[in-house]
Amino acid sequence: MRKSNAAAVNEQRKMFLGIISTLVFAILMGSFIVYFYESEPNLKGQILFRFGDKLEDSAVSAHWQWQAEGRPERILLVHYNSEGKETDRRPVVMGATGWPGVKHTDDGCRKLWQMLLNQPMEVDGFRVRGDFYEGDTESGEPVSAYCRFGLSSGDYFDYAIYRGDVTYEDE
Template sequence: MKNTHTAAKEQRNLYIGSALTILFALLMGSLIVYLYESEPNLKGQRLKEFGVMLEDSAVSAHWQWDAENQPQMIMLVHYNDKGLEVDRRPVRMAYGGWPKVENNSAGCKKLWQMLLNQPMKVDGFLVRGEYFEGELVEDEPVNAYCRYRLSAGDYFDYAIYTGKVTFSE
């Protein structure tokens, strides 16, 4: 009788040990997958920061254009984090009061330089600036935009006639 009872107890301990081992392996696997997938997209976040800065500079240029009686060109001043002037860039303005962009990808690259005064790089990766004309009304683009993107897939769009930036999801 003791043999049967001891054998049953050993078998039960074996099942419990196996179940605990499998449960531990599943928990560890889930933790590894969670940590791997929740790694932040630092390049995408940095590109988004540039998008916010581009929009802020475009809005500043727009208000400066309006305050200066709508000239064809303004002088946009760039400041560092401490509030000290680091650069001045002339910005040619379009008739609607937003920075003028030539209707090509070179115009988008020029816009980046005028408004951000930064190289088109994010952590060593090149940012590509591409022009999209959108819809045409009487052969004129009405919702043209510049798309700034990384080869990894992250991008943001700058609407040329409104100064708005929209981000990829």
């Protein structure tokens, strides 16, 4: 009877060590997965933010061109590729403050993207949303209105309609 008790205790010990080993292995694997998932660069967000930089650069170029041409209602903004060759010319309606004009709608924000970037509203096959936000108002008029361009993953940037600058979600 002693031998069977000792064998049973030995079997329990083996089973306990097996369970502990499996748990330790599962915890280590889970930790590695979380570590590598969180350290993976957010490429879609980085591409979106580069579009934000380009949008701001185009808005500033349009502003200075508007100043140089005597503050007309519209300008002709020329787009170039990375080699410096002209790819497109687009008319840009300018607002009274000298920044590209935006209708106070989501569609107005989408049209702004097209005027200034001449790019489809997508990043790596994912659609970019363009939403209008009124911001603060004075006498019923929005004074800090902005367009928010974002991905469903949560990355976004805001374009200030009356200042022509871009702010990013992590600022």
